[in-house]
Amino acid sequence: xxxxxxxxxxxxxTIEEIALQRGHEIVLxxxxxxxxYNIKTADIAIDFSIPSVAFDNISNCLNNSVPVISGTTGWLxxxxxxxxxxxxxxxxxxxASNFSLGVNIFFELNEQxxxxxxxLEEYDISMEEIHHTKKLDAPSGTAITLAEGVIKxxxxxxxxxxxxxxxxxxxxxxxxxxxxxxxxxxAYNSVVDSIEIKHTAHNRSxxxxxxxIAAEWLCGRTxxxxxxxVLGLK
Numbered sequence: 001x002x003x004x005x006x007x008x009x010x011x012x013x014t015i016e017e018i019a020l021q022r023g024h025e026i027v028l029x030x031x032x033x034x035x036x037y038n039i040k041t042a043d044i045a046i047d048f049s050i051p052s053v054a055f056d057n058i059s060n061c062l063n064n065s066v067p068v069i070s071g072t073t074g075w076l077x078x079x080x081x082x083x084x085x086x087x088x089x090x091x092x093x094x095x096a097s098n099f100s101l102g103v104n105i106f107f108e109l110n111e112q113x114x115x116x117x118x119x120l121e122e123y124d125i126s127m128e129e130i131h132h133t134k135k136l137d138a139p140s141g142t143a144i145t146l147a148e149g150v151i152k153x154x155x156x157x158x159x160x161x162x163x164x165x166x167x168x169x170x171x172x173x174x175x176x177x178x179x180x181x182x183x184x185x186x187a188y189n190s191v192v193d194s195i196e197i198k199h200t201a202h203n204r205s206x207x208x209x210x211x212x213i214a215a216e217w218l219c220g221r222t223x224x225x226x227x228x229x230v231l232g233l234k
Contacts, residue, residue: 001219004028004042006057007049007072014208015046022212030057039064044092044215051075051137058082058093067092067222069215071099071207073141083224092218096227097141098182099210104227106199110146110186113197114153123188123195125150127159128173130183138174142184147172150186181207 001024005012008031016026027041030049039045045061047054051074061068062085070093079095086093098104117123129143139147139161147159147170157168181201188195201207210227217230228234 001025001215002027002041002043003215004030004037004039004045004061004066006030006045006047006061006068009048011048011071011204011208012046014204015048015211018205018208019212019215022216024212039066042066044069044219046070046211046215047072048211055082059085062086062089062091062093065089065091067215067218068094069099069211069218070095071097071211073097073144074137076141086224090222092222092225094214094218094225094227094230096210096214097145098207099214099227100199100201100206101210101213101231102206103142103182103184103199103201104210104231104233106184106197107145107149108233109197111149111153113186113188113195114150117188117195118154120188120190122190122192124190125154125156126171126173126187126189128175128183128185128187130175130177130180132180133176133178135176138176139172140174140182140184142182143172143174146184146186 003024003026008029045066045068047057047070049072054072054075055078058068129140156170159170159172161172183200185198214230
């Protein structure tokens with residue numbers, strides 16, 4: 001595949017390395033200094049940019065019949081518009097808060113655990129996420145996906161950042177520590193015991209590999225998909 005990298009920071013460089021190892025070609029590297037480029041030179045685009053430009057990047061791809069993978073978080077108020085544009089243009093689009101294969105298995109475990117814990121009112125749920133100090137949004141998109149997975153199967157109505165537990169809200173603690181790729185913990189605590197599931201990323205390679213695998217899967221397909229489609233989890 002001929003790949004356009006929309007965002008050429010640490011993630012973009014890791015994606016480049018893995019894509020080249022898998023026999024692909026990088027035809028575009030777009031960063032904040034790039035003024036003009038022709039997205040049509042690419043077979044597919046992978047967007048790991050910043051929240052303020054992600055929707056414009058995605059729209060540009062879809063308007064030019066280039067399927068696009070996006071792992072940028074913090075722009076999801078425009079996600080419905082992106083999916084509408086994708087369907088209108090008969091394009092291909094995958095957004096994921098986290099492309100790591102392990103994290104997407106973790107998402108499934110989280111939902112299964114939420115189903116089992118639903119009737120056990122003596123347990124309070126909480127979440128914690130830790131990322132590097134350069135991460136712009138808090139809580140992470142991954143933490144929000146985890147919270148949404150719990151909300152789907154319990155009486156919780158929403159999540160909130162740095163609040164104490166309540167009947168309707170899931171508290172999320174967001175920490176920023178130098179050089180932490182990403183750690184996410186979901187905990188159920190009672191007076192007698194605690195149950196935790198946890199995912200710890202050791203480096204960015206897992207995120208990058210998942211994004212390249214998703215691009216390989218999307219190439220030649222049309223529609224709006226998720227990593228559940230890519231991994232055959234639906």
